[in-house]
Amino acid sequence: MTINEILSHKLESRIAAVKAADLRSIQLKKEIPQIEEIDASLRSVSIKIMDAALGDRSTLNERLEAIKKENDTLLLKRASLLEQHGYSADYDSPQFECTLCSDSGYIGLYFCECVKKRFNKERYTGSGLGSALYDKTFDNFSLKYYSGKSESDLSHRENMTLIYNQCKRYAQRFTPSGDSILMIGGTGLGKTHLSSAVAQEVLSNGYFVLYDSAQSIFDGYEAVRFGKDNRENIKKYENCDLLIIDDLGAECMTQYTVAVFSSLLNWRIANSKPTIISTNFTPQQIKKSYGERVYSRLMGEFLIMRFTGQDIRLLKLSGKN
Ligand SMILES: [Zn+2]
Incomplete structure (x- = not known):
């Protein structure tokens, strides 16, 4: 297997993990309607962060701190809601094979350890x-x-x-x-x-x-x-x-x-x-x-x-x- 084949294999498993997570997310929202509301609030939080950067710079840190608090509260609420229904907090997050690179194969501009390991293993097997x-x-x-x-x-x-x-x-x-x-x-x-x-x-x-x-x-x-x-x-x-x-x-x-x-x-x-x-x-x-x-x-x-x-x-x- 060449490096390119390993990378395209990684990409396939990344896409599969994201798709599977989407399906679990759809199922969750049907079962627990409040999740939909929380997710909408979480999306509005990310918009608030972008807006905050445009406002008065002298109070930027305070405002960011407040938004972060709001975000954490929402995430906690979401997690406990999931747990009440018998799911783990990361139930609808993508489950990547490699948590370091989320199966992208890269850390910044460099190959992730998982790609290098796989490449070395291939060479060993072929040797x-x-x-x-x-x-x-x-x-x-x-x-x-x-x-x-x-x-x-x-x-x-x-x-x-x-x-x-x-x-x-x-x-x-x-x-x-x-x-x-x-x-x-x-x-x-x-x-x-x-x-x-x-x-x-x-x-x-x-x-x-x-x-x-x-x-x-x-x-x-x-x-x-x-x-x-x-x-x-x-x-x-x-x-x-x-x-x-x-x-x-x-x-x-x-x-x-x-x-x-x-x-x-x-x-x-x-x-x-x-x-x-x-x-x-x-x-x-x-x-x-x-x-x-x-x-x-x-x-x-x-x-x-x-x-x-x-x-x-x-x-x-x-x-x-
Ligand atoms: Zn990796």
Whole structure:
């Protein structure tokens, strides 16, 4: 949904709310005839306010104060009359979805929060970041699960702290022609958490991000190949500002999926479009499965992040935290 579609949707709901309120107002006046009188007096009050501005300026405040009092009295009378008949005081006021902007979509010249929220939600839904990934942010990524020594000189925690900081910097300074990242490491080491944290941060900065599993991406290409889907639906993988391919190597691998991956990768590299790939495969497994060329492109063009530690999901289950 574009901003314009969201605004026109807002306008429709505003019109519907006003219409529904009008109907309730007509019904009220039939049922409680005094309401009609009070409303007529309220209308005359607004005319009095306009007249007051034309009169003697030195007594303007006093006169406005008196009119305001009259107005408040009428409103109170109206409210108690409604309550006596079992209605809420705002029974025939329009019930807007957003009370901040009365469903106009604007606060002054700016978009209301409700429009911005809706727009962001649309982008999230379209990004492939499901609700399971929503809560995986930089703020709740915990380094406490990483302990012990890694194969390098760094401890697991030192290594993961470096990776965490690198990812955060990457997301904050993202540009649509920036670096690509290859996240390597076993299951449960936080690759999905950090890649979705990057996705959310980059999305919130207004970029077009797509997050999808390798399997689902290749399924998309397969569907187009067999005429089950429109080519436009896979173009997004080529054109998005940031493509995040989750769990490469877990897909059902065929010559076709290897060819698709290779050409998608080449296309994005040739057009300087960043890609983040996470995989449980070791570099050697990547070479063996996707071939020498893919392997050397990944090793040569991607920033390699080696996730280390113990499977966090198992640690959480065993309660060792
Ligand atoms: Zn609003």
